[in-house]
Amino acid sequence: MSTQLLERKDVDERLTWDLSGIFKTEKEYEEAVEEAQKLAKELEEKFKGKLKTPQMINSCLDRLKKLVQLMNLAGSYAYLAVSVDQANTENLQRRAKFSNIASDIESRLSFIESEIIKLDEEIINQAIEESKENANYLRKIIRKKKHALHPEVEKALSALSSVLEAPYHIYNMAKLADMDFGTFRVDGKEYPLSFALFEGKWEYENDTKIRRAAFEAFSKKLREYQHTIAAVYQMQVQKEKTIATLRKFDSVIDSLLFPQEIDRELYDRQIDLIMEHLAPHMRKFAKLLQKIHGLDEMTFADLKLEVDPAFEPEITIEEAKKYIEEGLSVLGEDYREMIRRAFEERWIDFPQNKGKSTGAFCSTPYGAHPFILINWTDRMREVFVLSHELGHAGHFYLAHQYQNIFDSRPSLYFIEAPSTMNELLMANYLMKNTQDKRMRRWVLSTLISRTYYHNFVTHLLEAAYQREVYRIIDKGGSVQAPTLNKIKKEVLEKFWGDAVKINEGAELTWMRQPHYYMGLYPYTYSAGLTIATQVNKRFLEEGQKALEDWKEVLKVGGTKTPVELAKMAGVDITTERPLLDTIGYIGSIIDEIIKLTDELQK
Structure with a gap:
């Protein structure tokens, strides 16, 4: 890169x-x-x-x-x-x-x-x-x-409406147009820094001095903007509170859950069970990373380390296309044809450039094909990122064929299920096509460090933080930078316990995500991945019938509630069982990674 x-x-x-x-x-x-x-x-x-x-x-x-x-x-x-x-x-x-x-x-x-x-x-x-x-x-x-x-x-x-959407646009302008991260120095050498470089490269850097220096420089720049971004965020949540009150909702949370067609119980369960039951597994994984990398202490700045950084293959876009086509071919020839078109007809924007949005997303305009933004880094993990976004593309590609524009979009609660399902299907394919222990460990650790960490940890901790913010707003309070920093730090400390040192700068993580300007979006990542994990489990046990049912789910768009959509796919999300099963599955993957690590070190 x-x-x-x-x-x-x-x-x-x-x-x-x-x-x-x-x-x-x-x-x-x-x-x-x-x-x-x-x-x-x-x-x-x-x-x-x-x-x-x-x-x-x-x-x-x-x-x-x-x-x-x-x-x-x-x-x-x-x-x-x-x-x-x-x-x-x-x-x-x-x-x-x-x-x-x-x-x-x-x-x-x-x-x-x-x-x-x-x-x-x-x-x-x-x-x-x-x-x-x-x-x-x-x-x-x-x-x-x-x-x-x-x-x-x-x-x-x-x-x-355009004025009410201003907080999101102001946030993005500050983050992507005004923040100049310049460079940072380590041992006399200068390194360039930006949002994209930090999140795409330096966060994963194997050299501890460079990685931590990048984190420190990145955090220093964020800190300079903390009061401005906090004021913008306060504007956002106060707007949501005002509208919730006008519409006679009991709370902001109830107001934002209403269009998702989900009960408060499912929202709270998603956050509370993961904070309690997943945390011990992830602490174990953090300790493994600390041991592998020989760190005196495990800090927040070290959590994106790879289990085997020397192994992850570099990959070209053309090679990624072949992997993705083969890995997702289980979804049928029509789905495979969509993937071919995505590459050949330029549905995807790959390059990193100044002023480009960070991360990745998929836009699905009705009446045209989907568009995928990604910041390509030539690393194998991008196969999972692109598979994820193609999951969104495939979902709406099918829904738009079978539903009118009023009915094509499902609840936000379900929106991340098709995307994360594709990541699991890619993992199935890669595991099936190798007996090499090192490759198997890489696939499993990528599932943890990317698929599950991203959706069940990063976004879930955002959701836990967000819930606390709305509790303050519902009581008539307001949030400024010191308050937001305190909430974020407390959430991180509660989840990671004594396994990870929440070093200075970690509390500013709330400044990095645009999701807080999109309602109750963060928790839906783990909700969607819970459904996807259970559907994938059914596929591995029952075979193609599970995927045929899944494609039927994708076709119905927004004509059913999240509970009904999950039921069509064979998952009952009215109980805590699917979530607890998924957390147990994550724990079993971590145990398998530890076992493979021990075997490879012998």
């Missing part, structure tokens, strides 16, 4: 995504936005004040679908261009202009839900009976009835 980040204009275009998959030209984009504005005006003129019969309701919603799709495509186009270059003024202006247009359209059309929600349920139910296409949308409106506000208030909130 190169330590010198290029400007976006200097990267190899063949390795970038091709946004012409959404709009072939800028003119086409502008025409789509104009058409959306025209449709919004027509909907307002034709239906405002007239949504009183099942026929008018369905006629309105049928037209609304087209508008929502246009806005989804245009919004994705504007957002994706910015995500790979936060410093590009033209892209920023396009997104800002679109955001204002979107706010205006949302405000104009807020009457649709407001008028329907005031109707007698009998009329809405009749509309449901007359249109299968609109049924799920209307059922969700009925569910929202008791939390609906006066139409003029709903209109005002819609008009302010």
Whole structure:
């Protein structure tokens, strides 16, 4: 991996995504936005004040679908261009202009839900009976009835949508455009530093002096921005509290769980059981890393170390394609064809460059193919990262074929199940195709240090921290940097116990993730992976039937609740058993890694 980040204009275009998959030209984009504005005006003129019969309701919603799709495509186009270059003024202006247009359209059309929600349920139910296409949308409106506000208030909130989303955009600008990490020095040698370099390279660095020096320099820069980012975060959670109160929810947490269609019990269980039962297994894993690397003490800055850093193969993008195609071929030829298209038609943006979003994500605009952002490091672990994002792509690739735009997106609770399922399938493939103990240990340790650590530890600890923040906000309090640092440190100390020293800078980890601006997202990673682990277990025990059932689950999109989706896949998440089984499975993998380590050292 190169330590010198290029400007976006200097990267190899063949390795970038091709946004012409959404709009072939800028003119086409502008025409789509104009058409959306025209449709919004027509909907307002034709239906405002007239949504009183099942026929008018369905006629309105049928037209609304087209508008929502246009806005989804245009919004994705504007957002994706910015995500790979936060410093590009033209892209920023396009997104800002679109955001204002979107706010205006949302405000104009807020009457649709407001008028329907005031109707007698009998009329809405009749509309449901007359249109299968609109049924799920209307059922969700009925569910929202008791939390609906006066139409003029709903209109005002819609008009302010771009302003209400400002905390997320401010956070990203500070993180990706303004923070200059410069360089750090070790033994007289200078090393470049950035968000991407730290999270993609230096965190995994085998040299302890370099790794810890990078962590110290990285933390020092974060600390300079802690009060600004804390103020932005306070704005975010106060906004959520205000809206929750307006809508008569008992708490922010209840308000944010409502659209996920999940009970508070499942949310709390996910956090509490992992904090209690997984912690001992992960402490054991941390001690193993300390022993392997000969560290006097295990610190937070050392947790991303590899079990066998000298072994992890370097891999080209072309080689990764072959691994992923073969590993995920168990999902069928149609799925394999999607993977081929993803590589050949430039659905994926690989290069690291200045101003590009960190980490990886998959965007799935309805009416176009998915788009995957990744920061490629030429390491074998990227096979798992890319498989994960292709899990999202495959999910919506199927859901979009079988569901309309109202019904294609499932609850956030379920959203990470297909992605993490792909990581497990890749691990199955790699384990099946090697008898080499060192390779087997690498696969298993990657499952722990990447798949399970990322989803069951990193994001779960975010969730535990986030819950404490909302508890303060629900009691009428506020959060500033010292409070956030204290909460984060206490969560880390509780989980890692005396196995890991929570060194200075670890408390600033809350500044690194954008998930806190996306509602109750962090805990859903472990929720999704719990479902995926149980489905994979069923696949290993029952064979292909489990995967056929799984693909049927993916096709139904958002037409079922998370409990119903999991049930379709053969998993009962109304009990604690799947989660406890998954935690036990993680423990068994760690025990197998320890056993293989002992055997390899003999």
